[in-house]
Amino acid sequence: MLLRLPLSIPEAQECLAEEAVPVGGATLVWAVWQRDGFPDLAMSLRDLPDAQVLGGGRLGSAVVLGRIDDRVPDVLRLAAATVGTGAVRRTATVGGNLVGSTLRCLLPAALVLDARATVLASDGVHETDLAEVIAKQPLLLGLHWRDPIASAYRKLPPDAGGPPPLVVASALHGDDGTGVRLRVAVRDGYDVFSGDTVCAADPGTDIDRTLHALHSTALGDLPPAAWDVVRPQVAGLLDGHGPVR
Template sequence: MLLRLPTSVSEARDCLAEGAIPVGGATLIWAAWQRDGFPEQAVSLRKVPEATAVGNGVLGGAVLLGQVDERVPEVLRQAAKGVGTGAVRRAATVGGNIAGSSLRDLLPAAIVLDAWADVLTADGVEQVDLAEVQAKSPVLLSLRWREPVKGAYAKVADPAGGEVPTIAAAALDTEGVLRVAVREGYVVSSGSAGAGGGGVDELFAGPLSGLSDTGRSLARRQVTAVLGE
């Protein structure tokens, strides 16, 4: 297998156009390649500046989870910190987790930050919302977001019976909009509302009404942490 390491967006685009398979930390696809066979060529974005940026409202898709630090909002940093083991975080990438994983531990944090993504295609760079990222699993060049006033994140440490851990995140933006997102199993539920005037109750009676008791309780705690109630 030929691993191509472009140093610019245009070079990376050419790699995709020529059939190179995107690879981040390869934590998700290595076993499948060993089982099914390796592609003729793969492409990594780890030398593309736009894909390795951290800070000033952007997080590159090729950034390792272990490199996510205080230059990004706390809610996103905690999400990255909670993924797997230290060894996993030293190999897995932001783009692989959000766009390439079925678990997508970082997705609830990205949703409450009202984030969007720059994705790389053979035709160029496109800006898409997180719904499209979930639906199409594109090559994520970078993640951008709305800076929060405050955010909170929690993950159930040891779920019973080997179940997928429940994750809840909440954030309040500068316009007074509260966003909440919860992952239960492989499903992420989310919604937004004004932080006052019964908006929180409407949120849990509406888009978050299908949460389990565990998910609802965890989400309520993150809302309380954000709003200081």
């Protein structure tokens, strides 16, 4: 297998034209390749500056999860910190987790940040939403967002041999001076549900109304056990405007 390490966007486009397979951190694909055979040509974005950005409301796809720190919102930092072991986080990348993984542990956090994605295609760089990233799995260059007022994250302990553990993420965003917008995303099994609602200017004054509004979104399809986690996280976030783990 020949591994290409593009240093610029044009070089990365050349790799795409040659049908190079993106490897991310190779934590997910290595075992598959050992079983099924290695591709003739692969590429890593680890040396591409656009894919190594960290901070200022941006996160590159080649950033390894272990590097993610307080330069990003709490919800994204905490999500990255719960992925695998320390050894995995030193190798696994943002792009590999969002595009190459079926678990997509970072997806709920990215959704509540209302993040947008920058992707590379044969005709150049484009901006798109996370739904298209998940559906079409393009070559992800990075994410960008507006920092929230506050955010929260919780991942339940996994059951041995069971489905992926429940993940709940939430964030408060300014809403043009009329109040704040609450975004919540939940991974239940392999499915991710999200919803949002506008809260009062002082969101801690009417938590019950906010939770009722969330029930009318896609989050309303969640089982009661998931709501047992959503409810206190949202209440704590609205009441204290601070991170809740």
